[in-house]
Amino acid sequence: MAEREIVDISILIETCTKLLMKFQRKEQLPRKFVPEDYEELDQFEQDLSLFMAEAGAEGEAFLRCWRGSPLEIHVKNDAVNTRDVKRCLKLMVAFRNEVEER
């Protein structure tokens, strides 16, 4: 199996923004979530985890914070938890800003 490439944080933010917009649209119209939605989300989360794993102590702190969500969201059947996707986007933007400030 080919080794996964590390995706840049700006690309990850762009992907997360697109996913959030897509999922919010499905939630609000409303439309059914399909397996591809989960696959895309899963792919993104893997890329994010890989990036953060390579980002040293800040990356570890990010992962702790991201995985320790205070949100307990109950969703219907096939729905994606959009609130945690939004939370992830906010964390990523804050992470990028902090790195850029340094």
Next chain:
Amino acid sequence: MKVCLIAPITRRREPPRNYPMGLACIASALREAGHDIDVLDLDINRADEAGTEELVRGIEADVVGIGGLITTYGESKRLTQLVKHYHPDTRLLIGGRMAASSPELWLEKTQADFIVEGEGEVTAVELLHALEQDEDLINVKGIWYREGDKYVRTLPREYIPDLDALPRPAYDLFDIEAYVDNWKSWSRNTRPIMMVTCRGCVVLCSFCYQGFGGFRQRSVESFVEEVEFLVSEYGIDTINFADSTLMVNKKFVEGFCNEVIKRDLNLKWYCASRVSDLSPKHGDLLRLMKAAGCRRLHFGVESGSPKILKGIKKGTTVEAAEQSIRMARESGIIVHTTYIYGLPGENRQTLEETADFCRRNLTPTSFFFATAYPETELYSQALGAGKIGDEETFIAQLGDVDQFTVNLSEIPDDEFIDLKAEMERATQLPLPVFLFRYWRAYGTANFARYLAFIWESYPTSEIVQRLFRFMGRRPSKPKRSGEPYWLDKNKQEAESKDLFPVS
């Protein structure tokens, strides 16, 4: 239970003209469920800070509910502090779009106990029942609450399928007369009220938050009965439809028009339509609307640029907009169009396309700023682009769409405000010039109709003000740093032509 519902001040800069419909619906549902309802309508009361504090202190209730638009976040947060200060044991609920679009923020930054998400009529009744019976809150669908360090959102509430099954809004708990009276400064000799026939929408535009799910509409019978009630109880003679998509269901519109004529209600009404909801086969429907009292049709054209229209996912086209404007005008209905300035992708070229559209179609126009309200696609884009910063600060400064908050366009920040002002000056003609061109383009009958509409719709002071503009006393545009680029000679030379040549 004793419940007090608080309506915060919606717009401090002007008196309220629309009663808080959402709260009136919740009040009605709770009252029908046997609760004792009191209302503290601060929007109509307009007490100062000390007066508001006194009013909140005087509340006697087991449960306090606050509901409104997200633009009232700051006002409402202050109210949560006052409620909890004077009544620490009272359960505090937040509802309406302001709650549903930012539930985490309310739980994290305020002392609210519960957030009601989406349509609240069933949820609020079930929540109060669970509180009364001390039942497990996880079984109440559509709410958020704190549990230890966690913010819990229960399963989403199903949308209410039959809107006719809901009780009529509790008009009697609000000072409807005061709201009607506040229209006097805006329109002559009318007694208007805002009404909605539907919830949800058929599309989701990038600038819109749709917390009510798919499109559902009341039956004609139920709606007209409520209209008759308002006519007899409050002397209402004008309806402002707040539906953004009234024309989606042509059968409803046709049925409503027929009933208004049959029952001789003698109503005037104003409504909005998506431009793509009309096609050449709807000429008869438009004429029926005119006969039933429709005076003005509002089209949210948003942009004259195909690129921008595609980007906002409204499902409309420039051609459809032109066709709908023409059809409505031919049927004798006055057309008003609105545009959103500064959408993602907006640049000088797209603005020029919009200006051209305005000049071609010659309707009264309004330009609004693209505003990133929470849970909209624009908000997510702004968030991803790092333009939100501290979320509470951003949300607290959100106002109406005529107030600038964030630049999402390709236009440089230092030109953004001035460019909008110049766009408005170039497309909104002085009234007499507009009328002359209108007469020349659309004939005497349309012109006379428009004059009658102006006389009927605007107070004398507004008409005089517009005439003054014609006499050269145009109000000065807001000054910001730097001159608009087309006033800068160097930049003008660089451009092949003026952006907004006034024809």
